[in-house]
Amino acid sequence: MGLKVDLSNTACLNHFSQCFWFLFFRLLVKVALITGGASEIRDNIVFLFLIHGAKICIADVQDNLGKQVYDGVYPASSYLENDHPISRRVKMKGGKKVYWRMQWLWVLVALVAVFVAMAMSSKTSPRIALFGAIERACPCARFSGIVEDCCCDYETVDRLNGEVLNPSLQELVKTPFFGYFKVKLWCDCPFWPDDGMCRLRDCSVCECPESEFPETFKKPHRLSMNDLVCQEGKPQAAVDRTLDSKPFRGWPEIDNPWTNDDETNNDEVTYVNLQLNPERYTGYTGTSARRIWDAVYSENCPKYPSQELCQEEKILYKLISGLHSSISIHIAADYLLDEATNLWGQNLTSMYDRVLKYPDRVRNLYFTFLFVLRAVTKAADYLEQAEYDTGKPNEDLKTQSLIKHLLYHPKLQAACPVPFDEAKLWKGQGCEKCRLWGKLQVLRLGTALKILFSGDGQENSVQMLHLQRNEVIALMNLLNRISESVKFVHEMGPTAERIMEGHLSAHTTLIITWKKIWSYVLKN
Numbered sequence: 282m283g284l285k286v287d288l289s290n291t292a293c294l295n296h297f298s299q300c301f302w303f304l305f306f307r308l309l310v311k312v313a314l315i316t317g318g319a320s321e322i323r324d325n326i327v328f329l330f331l332i333h334g335a336k337i338c339i340a341d342v343q344d345n346l347g348k349q350v351y352d353g354v355y356p357a358s359s360y361l362e363n364d365h366p367i368s369r370r371v372k373m374k375g376g377k378k379v380y381w382r383m384q385w386l387w388v389l390v391a392l393v394a395v396f397v398a399m400a401m402s403s404k405t406s407p408r409i410a411l412f413g414a415i416e417r418a419c420p421c422a423r424f425s426g427i428v429e430d431c432c433c434d435y436e437t438v439d440r441l442n443g444e445v446l447n448p449s450l451q452e453l454v455k456t457p458f459f460g461y462f463k464v465k466l467w468c469d470c471p472f473w474p475d476d477g478m479c480r481l482r483d484c485s486v487c488e489c490p491e492s493e494f495p496e497t498f499k500k501p502h503r504l505s506m507n508d509l510v511c512q513e514g515k516p517q518a519a520v521d522r523t524l525d526s527k528p529f530r531g532w533p534e535i536d537n538p539w540t541n542d543d544e545t546n547n548d549e550v551t552y553v554n555l556q557l558n559p560e561r562y563t564g565y566t567g568t569s570a571r572r573i574w575d576a577v578y579s580e581n582c583p584k585y586p587s588q589e590l591c592q593e594e595k596i597l598y599k600l601i602s603g604l605h606s607s608i609s610i611h612i613a614a615d616y617l618l619d620e621a622t623n624l625w626g627q628n629l630t631s632m633y634d635r636v637l638k639y640p641d642r643v644r645n646l647y648f649t650f651l652f653v654l655r656a657v658t659k660a661a662d663y664l665e666q667a668e669y670d671t672g673k674p675n676e677d678l679k680t681q682s683l684i685k686h687l688l689y690h691p692k693l694q695a696a697c698p699v700p701f702d703e704a705k706l707w708k709g710q711g712c713e714k715c716r717l718w719g720k721l722q723v724l725r726l727g728t729a730l731k732i733l734f735s736g737d738g739q740e741n742s743v744q745m746l747h748l749q750r751n752e753v754i755a756l757m758n759l760l761n762r763i764s765e766s767v768k769f770v771h772e773m774g775p776t777a778e779r780i781m782e783g784h785l786s787a788h789t790t791l792i793i794t795w796k797k798i799w800s801y802v803l804k805n
């Protein structure tokens with residue numbers, strides 16, 4: 282049959298998409314797509330439905346040759362009216378009942394096909410149940426086994442994070458001790474002139490009045506020189522020491538040699554309430570923001586991804602990348618969706634485009650989490666004995682008990698006692714290479730590095746570790762931030778991937794399907 286139908290005819294297509302059954306079938310196809318049906322079956326279902334819709338559409342066009350083309354909605358029920366070609370044809374074979382039976386047959390066939398597709402895909406892909414409930418499988422089937430260079434597997438990390446770490450950390454960062462951070466927000470950029478301006482109001486930091494900042498934080502505690510044991514004639518290197526039986530000796534005001542920031546100059550520092558300054562989308566984008574990341578990567582990992590990189594350099598790269606992933610996840614988790622209405626929410630597309638699409642970035646996030654967790658557990662004795670005094674005794678007791686709960690939780694001890702084995706790295710004295718990190722200006726990671734690579738790597742060393750109050754605050758907040766990112770990836774990652782990958786394959790499928798319809802129509 283040499284039927285010529287112009288499928289680009291908009292009236293036809295309008296009518297096409299308004300057909301009730303076609304929409305219903307399309308819904309079923311969507312379910313098949315979301316559940317990740319095997320591509321062959323999925324294509325055929327789409328093809329089948331579109332052909333059915335096309336037949337109705339063709340019949341309409343045939344029926345209206347020489348008449349005015351339809352305008353507006355043509356409801357499905359009108360197929361059953363007397364003057365409609367299909368219902369007329371159906372009536373000749375027994376009237377409306379036969380027609381309806383035909384439609385139910387279609388529905389039955391469609392449902393069977395969808396369930397077969399779901400069953401076939403269930404072995405290989407994470408699932409969404411038919412009515413929207415997310416089945417909690419592994420975060421992404423791709424991430425299983427031991428986290429590279431670490432001593433725990435992905436499943437354990439997700440479980441421990443969900444059951445122990447994240448809930449405790451969320452509580453901990455709300456306590457007064459961990460809620461305030463002393464920071465020098467303004468300093469000259471050593472790399473290029475920068476006005477530090479960004480587009481959104483949300484970019485600016487909400488500083489807190491000095492009166493709100495705990496009094497105890499303002500009294501400096503200087504270590505006596507007896508506490509400092511010189512190493513290679515550099516007193517600043519002497520603060521890097523492993524732990525002894527009485528680790529905590531008050532909060533010192535000594536600069537961290539692993540970072541460039543000098544927060545000890547009290548004239549220029551401001552106090553921020555971290556709860557009022559969540560890490561989220563700030564509108565800091567474009568070349569300015571990207572330039573910073575470029576500088577961070579090129580300064581610290583100039584040869585990446587060359588094979589010549591030594592283990593230490595690879596670790597440095599993974600830490601930066603993991604931190605970068607965590608920041609990107611937070612931006613996506615709390616995004617300004619509509620500036621006009623000030624609507625905030627999750628942006629799963631951004632999360633997918635910036636992080637999930639690149640499995641290495643997810644792996645680096647998990648790696649950084651375990652690295653920082655190891656720093657925290659290694660400093661357990663120190664952190665347990667530290668004073669969390671903010672002048673609010675009840676709150677401070679709670680802080681102390683939360684710290685103990687976190688550090689000595691039996692599940693953590695049992696499942697992941699040594700999240701990362703730093704003993705395999707930086708065995709030599711001094712480790713000038715590691716001091717590259719000083720350029721990072723990232724106090725948080727700097728603190729983790731300071732704990733992990735203090736002293737000469739001997740577990741029994743009696744030399745001392747001294748942490749600033751600000752460093753401990755930064756460290757626990759960092760652990761919490763990465764814990765949030767890992768949790769978000771675990772909970773929302775599969776949905777984001779399914780939506781994004783579904784979109785991509787839906788577009789591809791549609792193009793292929795239109796081609797099939799076109800050649801089918803031409804042949805018949």
Ligand SMILES: Cc1cc2nc3c(=O)[nH]c(=O)nc-3n(C[C@H](O)[C@H](O)[C@H](O)COP(=O)(O)OP(=O)(O)OC[C@H]3O[C@@H](n4cnc5c(N)ncnc54)[C@H](O)[C@@H]3O)c2cc1C
Nearest residue numbers: 560561562563564565566570571573574602605606612642
């Ligand atoms: C320290 C720091 C903190 C920031 N905090 C915020 C914030 O709180 N809120 C906010 O809105 N913006 C923040 N920004 C800016 C934000 O990180 C992005 O730079 C900005 O949103 C622009 O993003 P982008 O998509 O252009 O790519 P960027 O995130 O700028 O990435 C630049 C390039 O780095 C590579 N890359 C990206 N991610 C990774 C990864 N995980 N591992 C390896 N390579 C990667 C890619 O090639 C990418 O094109 C921060 C930037 C920095 C440097």
